[in-house]
Amino acid sequence: MKSEVIEKIAALLTAAFGLVAALAWNGAIQAIFKELFGSAESLIPMIVYAVVVTIIAVLATIWIGRIAEKAK
Numbered sequence: 001m002k003s004e005v006i007e008k009i010a011a012l013l014t015a016a017f018g019l020v021a022a023l024a025w026n027g028a029i030q031a032i033f034k035e036l037f038g039s040a041e042s043l044i045p046m047i048v049y050a051v052v053v054t055i056i057a058v059l060a061t062i063w064i065g066r067i068a069e070k071a072k
Helices: 002-037 043-071
Strands: none
Touching: 002 043
């Protein structure tokens, strides 16, 4: 049971660091969009931002999946 608790804690810590990194990238990408479009609060920049982040997330997920598959 002790090793299972340690595994769960490790998974939660990894997820927490992933969230922190995602929030940091979110802020950075929003700042870039503010530079390009002026205001990030208008509809078009928000939609473009959402699409770009979604594309990046999909590509990263595919890439990580391929790396994990090769590691097996």
